[in-house]
Amino acid sequence: MRNQTLLLVLSLMFFSLQAQEHSHMGAQPLSYPDVDGYKTLKVDLHMHTVFSDGNVWPTIRVHEALRENLDAISLTEHLEYQPHAEDIPHPDRNRSYELVTAMKEAEEHGLLIVHGSEITRSAPIGHNNAVFIEDANKLVQEKAEKAFSEAKKQKAFVFWNHPAWYAQMPQGNPVLSDFQKERIKNDELHGIEVINTGDYAEESLALALENNLTIMGTSDIHGLIDWDYTEKGHHRPITLVFAKEKSKESLQEALFEGRTVAVYNDLLVGREPYLTPLLKASIEISGVKYIDKTQILEVELTNVSSSDLLFENQMNYTFYSSSPVFEIKAGETKKLMIKTLEAKQNITLKLKALGCYIAPKVHPIIEWNLNVR
Amino acid sequence: MRNQTLLLVLSLMFFSLQAQEHSHMGAQPLSYPDVDGYKTLKVDLHMHTVFSDGNVWPTIRVHEALRENLDAISLTEHLEYQPHAEDIPHPDRNRSYELVTAMKEAEEHGLLIVHGSEITRSAPIGHNNAVFIEDANKLVQEKAEKAFSEAKKQKAFVFWNHPAWYAQMPQGNPVLSDFQKERIKNDELHGIEVINTGDYAEESLALALENNLTIMGTSDIHGLIDWDYTEKGHHRPITLVFAKEKSKESLQEALFEGRTVAVYNDLLVGREPYLTPLLKASIEISGVKYIDKTQILEVELTNVSSSDLLFENQMNYTFYSSSPVFEIKAGETKKLMIKTLEAKQNITLKLKALGCYIAPKVHPIIEWNLNVR
Amino acid sequence: MRNQTLLLVLSLMFFSLQAQEHSHMGAQPLSYPDVDGYKTLKVDLHMHTVFSDGNVWPTIRVHEALRENLDAISLTEHLEYQPHAEDIPHPDRNRSYELVTAMKEAEEHGLLIVHGSEITRSAPIGHNNAVFIEDANKLVQEKAEKAFSEAKKQKAFVFWNHPAWYAQMPQGNPVLSDFQKERIKNDELHGIEVINTGDYAEESLALALENNLTIMGTSDIHGLIDWDYTEKGHHRPITLVFAKEKSKESLQEALFEGRTVAVYNDLLVGREPYLTPLLKASIEISGVKYIDKTQILEVELTNVSSSDLLFENQMNYTFYSSSPVFEIKAGETKKLMIKTLEAKQNITLKLKALGCYIAPKVHPIIEWNLNVR
Amino acid sequence: MRNQTLLLVLSLMFFSLQAQEHSHMGAQPLSYPDVDGYKTLKVDLHMHTVFSDGNVWPTIRVHEALRENLDAISLTEHLEYQPHAEDIPHPDRNRSYELVTAMKEAEEHGLLIVHGSEITRSAPIGHNNAVFIEDANKLVQEKAEKAFSEAKKQKAFVFWNHPAWYAQMPQGNPVLSDFQKERIKNDELHGIEVINTGDYAEESLALALENNLTIMGTSDIHGLIDWDYTEKGHHRPITLVFAKEKSKESLQEALFEGRTVAVYNDLLVGREPYLTPLLKASIEISGVKYIDKTQILEVELTNVSSSDLLFENQMNYTFYSSSPVFEIKAGETKKLMIKTLEAKQNITLKLKALGCYIAPKVHPIIEWNLNVR
Known part of the structure; x- marks a missing residue:
């Protein structure tokens, strides 16, 4: 049963990759x-x-x-x-x-x-x-x-x-x-x-x-x-x-x-009351959980907009295995690992959107609540 | 000196590949x-x-x-x-x-x-x-x-x-x-x-x-x-x-x-007196030489036309490491290895052009002289 | 409703294309x-x-x-x-x-x-x-x-x-x-x-x-x-x-x-009793129907194998809008339009598999029954 | 003569593009x-x-x-x-x-x-x-x-x-x-x-x-x-x-x-005395000139390193036709148009390297002299 599913996934992957290879978009x-x-x-x-x-x-x-x-x-x-x-x-x-x-x-x-x-x-x-x-x-x-x-x-x-x-x-x-x-x-x-x-x-x-x-x-x-x-x-x-x-x-x-x-x-320019909610909605949060036996919190961010989004970490916590500056391409998912130091149940993810402007030279800062299951 | 040249080639390769990757043609x-x-x-x-x-x-x-x-x-x-x-x-x-x-x-x-x-x-x-x-x-x-x-x-x-x-x-x-x-x-x-x-x-x-x-x-x-x-x-x-x-x-x-x-x-249709010479000129021959200590003749075919060309072997000799039916993409080079059996100095390469027609259902057959250096 | 579905399809297409672009397989x-x-x-x-x-x-x-x-x-x-x-x-x-x-x-x-x-x-x-x-x-x-x-x-x-x-x-x-x-x-x-x-x-x-x-x-x-x-x-x-x-x-x-x-x-070599059924199963037939007001029969061929397959028309009927020699890439679908001349209800599609061998220099010929709905 | 050269360039372009298309790197x-x-x-x-x-x-x-x-x-x-x-x-x-x-x-x-x-x-x-x-x-x-x-x-x-x-x-x-x-x-x-x-x-x-x-x-x-x-x-x-x-x-x-x-x-981390000169040398400057009848200065930046480099404008002058945050991919050239307001002969281009660190959370700032010919 399990192999069936794997095979199906593999096949679909294969076909979509093949199809992609010689398309001219x-x-x-x-x-x-x-x-x-x-x-x-x-x-x-x-x-x-x-x-x-x-x-x-x-x-x-x-x-x-x-x-x-x-x-x-x-x-x-x-x-x-x-x-x-x-x-x-x-x-x-x-x-x-x-x-x-x-x-x-x-x-x-x-x-x-x-x-x-x-x-x-x-x-x-x-x-x-x-x-x-x-x-x-x-x-x-x-x-x-x-x-x-x-x-x-x-x-x-x-x-x-x-x-x-x-x-x-x-x-x-x-x-x-x-x-x-x-x-x-x-x-x-x-x-x-x-x-x-x-x-x-x-x-x-x-x-x-x-x-x-x-x-x-x-x-x-x-x-x-x-x-x-x-x-x-x-x-x-x-x-x-x-x-x-x-x-x-x-x-x-x-x-x-x-x-x-x-x-x-990838450039978005708007008044703060409209750009900030747009960016917040553009990132879907999932998979929030601590890595076993550690104080490192995993979270998956999916960019559901058509703009590649560029962020910089604004938290006191640093990342494991990711640069503080990172991009999430349109439609893609990025997994962050946050060194929380103390394994709290509620963490606020705070990122500056480097490619976006709410005023000349001013980037919006977006916050998402991460609730650990 | 040699490393310099290698580095140059590698660098050029690198740059052209990089450039390519995100172009939309x-x-x-x-x-x-x-x-x-x-x-x-x-x-x-x-x-x-x-x-x-x-x-x-x-x-x-x-x-x-x-x-x-x-x-x-x-x-x-x-x-x-x-x-x-x-x-x-x-x-x-x-x-x-x-x-x-x-x-x-x-x-x-x-x-x-x-x-x-x-x-x-x-x-x-x-x-x-x-x-x-x-x-x-x-x-x-x-x-x-x-x-x-x-x-x-x-x-x-x-x-x-x-x-x-x-x-x-x-x-x-x-x-x-x-x-x-x-x-x-x-x-x-x-x-x-x-x-x-x-x-x-x-x-x-x-x-x-x-x-x-x-x-x-x-x-x-x-x-x-x-x-x-x-x-x-x-x-x-x-x-x-x-x-x-x-x-x-x-x-x-x-x-x-x-x-x-x-x-x-990749479809070419024409009268034989025009299509055959076009195909002959579309393939440039180089690197004709026997593999050391063997009767296997190497030859490089470069397709200088903008059509991918599809050929089938029409010789009595078979190929080493290539299917009898093979394609040479536009602008690319294909190396053939021909099992000549007796290491002659003049071999006629003879290929049928499967994607080309000189009459309904009739493919042209093209011949190239291979002179061993 | 219809727009919803279209949007979904478009979105999925978009995401898979984006994802593809910078993957290195x-x-x-x-x-x-x-x-x-x-x-x-x-x-x-x-x-x-x-x-x-x-x-x-x-x-x-x-x-x-x-x-x-x-x-x-x-x-x-x-x-x-x-x-x-x-x-x-x-x-x-x-x-x-x-x-x-x-x-x-x-x-x-x-x-x-x-x-x-x-x-x-x-x-x-x-x-x-x-x-x-x-x-x-x-x-x-x-x-x-x-x-x-x-x-x-x-x-x-x-x-x-x-x-x-x-x-x-x-x-x-x-x-x-x-x-x-x-x-x-x-x-x-x-x-x-x-x-x-x-x-x-x-x-x-x-x-x-x-x-x-x-x-x-x-x-x-x-x-x-x-x-x-x-x-x-x-x-x-x-x-x-x-x-x-x-x-x-x-x-x-x-x-x-x-x-x-x-x-x-894309090269398949085998005894005829095994290679011919494999090729027949590798092509799934769908969408068999006459183009309105014509004797031209449409049929969609999907290659469900991992080999690109190269075919040549072996019927008495010719194709509309396709070369007699054509390839169906692995996982892709090709639509053929057959000029049946007389709009019969049963047509046998007959193709030679040019990249396949059942004996030296011998290609298998595969037949599929097309039943018009 | 001119057409000859154009043709040559076009052909080379064509061949390299073709070659690229089906390479798997x-x-x-x-x-x-x-x-x-x-x-x-x-x-x-x-x-x-x-x-x-x-x-x-x-x-x-x-x-x-x-x-x-x-x-x-x-x-x-x-x-x-x-x-x-x-x-x-x-x-x-x-x-x-x-x-x-x-x-x-x-x-x-x-x-x-x-x-x-x-x-x-x-x-x-x-x-x-x-x-x-x-x-x-x-x-x-x-x-x-x-x-x-x-x-x-x-x-x-x-x-x-x-x-x-x-x-x-x-x-x-x-x-x-x-x-x-x-x-x-x-x-x-x-x-x-x-x-x-x-x-x-x-x-x-x-x-x-x-x-x-x-x-x-x-x-x-x-x-x-x-x-x-x-x-x-x-x-x-x-x-x-x-x-x-x-x-x-x-x-x-x-x-x-x-x-x-x-x-x-694309992440470079080093002491300032080594990272800053490396970044400065990684960008080659060319084509510095004013757009005719304007105070807009054009300059071409070529990234000769293997890292995609991400910059943010740190000048008082703004850009024409480019976001203040921009990337120059490895091996690629980016043209900036700087609104100098007063058409001076010497301008200092000043950019923050967003993907680079000289200390935790500290990006280096790089300066290049632009001498107008």
Whole structure:
């Protein structure tokens, strides 16, 4: 009986290993745990297609999103920058949105399509995405102020794109202009990209915290997700949004409330009240027990998120057989052995998350209670 | 001194292995040896973009071709099937061609852009590509016969697409209709796809040989090369064309003369006078010598093509330490040890190429002279 | 609900892919299907340890065997060649066997330990393994004839090792000497290694068939299985033995009866009555159905063996979207689409197994009935 | 001409990728840069064979060391623990050393074989290795004190093995006993294992720093390096020794002088004067230049060591397109873009090495001058 089970396990292992060996992977699905009664939605609200300066038909964006298991996307075509206008003279700025909302694949897999547009100006106004809009055409305005006030009228959630983009900020240091200050004061600017493409800007995080702006992460994809990210071993940047349920309304509410974490591979950036619970839920604890005849406590940590997580020991106790700095790859389990010195029944595991930020240069510290059986 | 060299080799090995370990590959460049004074051009003459029923902007096709190191491509938009016409109402059927010829990347890397179009009808006429055309608009004709005669007037090379496509041939068995017979008689049909997408049709090869049609292999790509081929571990099907030089004129001449081999990964299909020399050149011989004090002859075979090649021993002599059926992966070297029994100075290595066809069910047999030093 | 399942599948896929990426594999377990009421035992009856000219303590051989999921092994130390005698002067030739029979790991996992020894002489007698012996010491005899008659007395199964080994057969062509002929006549020689280390000798297969000898495959390992095989992407050669049950008695009976197939990775060599059913059982058929509105029959073939299998179409019908020569990797599934031309309810799938031999240069042909649902 | 070069590069890339895909790697060679006029020797001075409680013949240890490109090893058989004595009754405790010194492979590749033994007692004396001894037999003494004084007489370098081993320290917290204090006072104990097998003990590092003991890292291998380390993606723990030249004398001098860093994969532990220069030399700087029209400075960092290195930004300047915490894999290059704000000609790159320790919980900070061309 026992041998039967072993054989089965061995066989399964064998087959999965064989299968793996010559697969060439495309983008893999992302997964993050829900936290504190919220659904954790994986969202990319900044992308382009042939309907502005992108290179693919809108349907490709839906297929890409389904491959990475996203919950919501928005095609945010530049309202003012239309390099393909000679071939695609369509005057309706809602066209790209309409084409993808008609796709049965999006509906079948529950992918939410958010109506959005990019209001595109030179510095200091810069680029700004308005999402959850009703009619993109009405946002086409000569004066930027008008575009923002129209977005507000449509109840759009508006965020400042790539404030640290060096084409617009050559010294690399984004600062709020009077225009942005005015928009924030008028409740016309609600968020800021802290991660855009591969760039995490600490200065943008500082601006978010100082001005109560929602922290955003987006791909800003123009070409192919596979060429820009997947084949380099990366996932696109996304925003994790903690929503009351998986719906456009809940997503919009959560964005206005600032319940987000920006993610790019193993880098997670968010306000402490959202990032800390996410990390705590990302590690599942099991197998807590003392090694026989010792005061060494074993515990197994399983990373159920799609980000490899890097930790440093913050306890007074040291580890047996593990460096104080250690990584738990996405989906993998790490066994820690803690030299408790006195074999207590309750130990608090305390780790600093080195790849994560709750403020510029500040890592969150996470605690888990270990109850010995 | 010797240790220095060893260390260097070890270090290089180490670095390349490390580097490899976490790369996620996109499409890899293809390479095939030149033969008999001809340049071996890697060609895909059947593909689509948003200008017919494809899903990408034409520039993506150029980037995809450069990644696979192709020498020539043609964007063969359907003349008659235009599902994106509402958004791309451009009446000029040459537009897709014009957009890519303007790209500096194509010119910089020497990628030849061939002007082509797909004449698209229901069975029995079916789909046919005309390449090396001058003006696609003139091929838009109500009667198919007119389209073909116009193509001939433009000196186009015309080939029948996917004759075994089951949507048009539900019993799976392509047969020449009176229409095709007439076109061949009129010198208006010159080639036939023997490999389209993933399908090698033996019946199409038979038609090619019986009717003196050029053997073609094409991708017929509509979506992304990476999704349809690369991430499954495949390359797109291509045609190898043996041209006097790398130019559009030479390519056209070679196609009309039938100097081709259709390739899909490890499957090579072509007329014997072209496939046999290609295979012979694909294996480089080295290290021919007898094992000391034995009649066993060692020889190293290096596969310099991008196709894994599968061989079976056809000699009277058997191998030491190798199965009679063996594969040499693309770019790799296999050492054979031949039990010659009598230690002669000249041995003819004779192998059947199991993955290759010169006629339905017929594999080519290749011979190499092994001169013992 | 449906999305839940999809998510689960995606997550599992993701985790297994992630896990895979940075594992460095050791030897993987082997698995072959049972056939015709016989248990298919995976057996290696030729190996060495420090107790003759090997480089590991006997326990390592048990761990290596468990890693590859073998069912039986024999430590066949050279009786006459003892290079470590200065350090290991033990006069008892049964010592190596005793050490491993005492291991609880072997018993726990059901690994059968067969008592064996290698009778080691120069050509033409050569090397011969006697397995299922009772006392190795009694086989130490000055005259080889005496050693063989003692082995017979102990009811040992005796096989000729590596007849094509070029150190003893420099022309590469094994021939039966009078000594071997005499042993066969006396029922003192029952088998012959057709595969030893990496060498498959067609001539040895011919000798097996002509003289009614059992076909054997063995590793003849002296160093580490991982260094000689695993890290090159190989498994050691083994003998598959079709036994009435998993026991030493049944194994011995099956060897005397010649119910074996020698296996080295993807090369399988055996008598037709045993190799053909093994291959038939190695492919599981599923999903037999016609593609809607066509005469094209789909069928899925799953290779449940640990050998990649290479087939060539032997039917009158051709394939849609597959080369006539195709491989099904161990543990993987291949979908064939057969152009049946007339949509019959019963089709016989008929494939030649190109990597397998039932006689020198002769491949088995396997048939499966496809019943359309 | 340009295309020729491109083609060559593409082909090489292709071939190396192909080759990679189906290799199954064994242990890879280790490489670390020389520093400050010292040769950096890669050394493992704690291992076992069948001559004590190991499971391989001594020659295997040499082959394993050559595979990992080590510079020196010592077979430190237990003097007092001889579980194979029944089969290997050899009374000479130098035998294991003699067998490997006779190997031509060690000499050919310049592998230094250090004569050593393990003095094996229960707690609090524990296990201690004496290396650079002359005669192991003389160390076999009833009283531990005698063994240590004999080792001193032979000018041996002696280190305390795995002080945190929980079988001897169940509370996990190694403390110096009177015995050790006495040995240190008598100059009979010179080093301490800070890394043994997979265990880095911070407490042992503290003891090393407090008592001026040399920091050691060793494998303590009993089975196979591949099974315990390689197939899990690890290298064995080693000691890097900074020696005046590659010779046994220089190695011995450097150990007595405490010029070492203990290494286990990506964990490096050493005194600041040795670890900091090693890390500085492990990163090669190139490509320092400002991005056109910006104040963003580009710099390429190449990790020429065999350890993946983990850094955190310690500058006032932030990065463009990189997290403040980042890894540079062994052998790989990382491009940083530094937002200098004012485009100075000299910038000091300042990074904390998160995976490295110069004292318990203390990471070294490394500085590199970046001179803009």
